[in-house]
Amino acid sequence: MWVAENWKDYEILDTSGGEKLERWGDYLLIRPDPQVIWDTPKRDTAWKRVNGHYHRSTKGGGNWEFFSLPEIWSIRYGKLTFQLKPFHFKHTGLFPEQAVNWDWCSERIKKEIARRPSGRPFKVLNLFAYTGGATLAAASAGAAVTHVDASKGMVTWARENAAVSGLGEAPVRWLVDDCMKFVEREIRRGNTYDAILMDPPSYGRGPKGEIWKMEDNIFEFIGKTAKLLSDDPSFFLINSYTTGLAPSVLSYMLETVLKSRGGKVESSEIGLPVRDSGLVLPCGATGRWYS
Numbered sequence: 001m002w003v004a005e006n007w008k009d010y011e012i013l014d015t016s017g018g019e020k021l022e023r024w025g026d027y028l029l030i031r032p033d034p035q036v037i038w039d040t041p042k043r044d045t046a047w048k049r050v051n052g053h054y055h056r057s058t059k060g061g062g063n064w065e066f067f068s069l070p071e072i073w074s075i076r077y078g079k080l081t082f083q084l085k086p087f088h089f090k091h092t093g094l095f096p097e098q099a100v101n102w103d104w105c106s107e108r109i110k111k112e113i114a115r116r117p118s119g120r121p122f123k124v125l126n127l128f129a130y131t132g133g134a135t136l137a138a139a140s141a142g143a144a145v146t147h148v149d150a151s152k153g154m155v156t157w158a159r160e161n162a163a164v165s166g167l168g169e170a171p172v173r174w175l176v177d178d179c180m181k182f183v184e185r186e187i188r189r190g191n192t193y194d195a196i197l198m199d200p201p202s203y204g205r206g207p208k209g210e211i212w213k214m215e216d217n218i219f220e221f222i223g224k225t226a227k228l229l230s231d232d233p234s235f236f237l238i239n240s241y242t243t244g245l246a247p248s249v250l251s252y253m254l255e256t257v258l259k260s261r262g263g264k265v266e267s268s269e270i271g272l273p274v275r276d277s278g279l280v281l282p283c284g285a286t287g288r289w290y291s
Contacts, residue, residue: 001269003280004099009075014044014276025075027051031090044276054090080136081164093131097270097283102137109141112234127179127198132158134197136165144171152176183225192230202242214242219253226257235290250287263291
């Protein structure tokens, strides 16, 4: 498992009864997690002094209960700053486990820029880019990034994260667009990228009501997106939170689509350490192809 273990402003303190107890900077939250199927004693006193608790409803969804939690606050990861706020369906605007992918991408980008001719931009495409964690990591490493998400609110949030991270003037194109339509247009335009990242949802709808279902659409989408890789590509990364989609499935798809490019493929679960137990909580899966 690839573990995001370099956080200072975030940690999972404990897990029990379908919930995780987290520290986000100076604030403590309890949120549900489907992986936490064990019911262990809650000995950590922080369970009783949280700033916010998301209660899942038996009818689906749920609601927040707040105790002295600000509307917006920030945490840092290395040189990056992320603004947080609790919003629908338990989220805060950041998936901390993705830091393990940010670190991996940053290191590859720095090495690639060092070996390539000076003055030639290293171009990264980030699809389903959410609030910009991977975009900021890539831009901070020196890449020129195209950030695409269908939600105007998420793209605005990502731009705000860039500004507070000191990356407001970084070479990032911020695009509100349907990712499938964007990829198809880029193919017609003949545009290419040196690296591609994607974090597609398990389920969604396009601007005209088109249904996206991960297991039905992802292989075709990977195939189309791979056409945007440059003649000297560095990597292609796909992340998944879809239940039942094993890391080896991500490897199989990447191997199948990119075998003519050579390179290597690896995949794994990604996770976060739990302080009180010393164990690691699984948080999805990532597949990586790299040259």
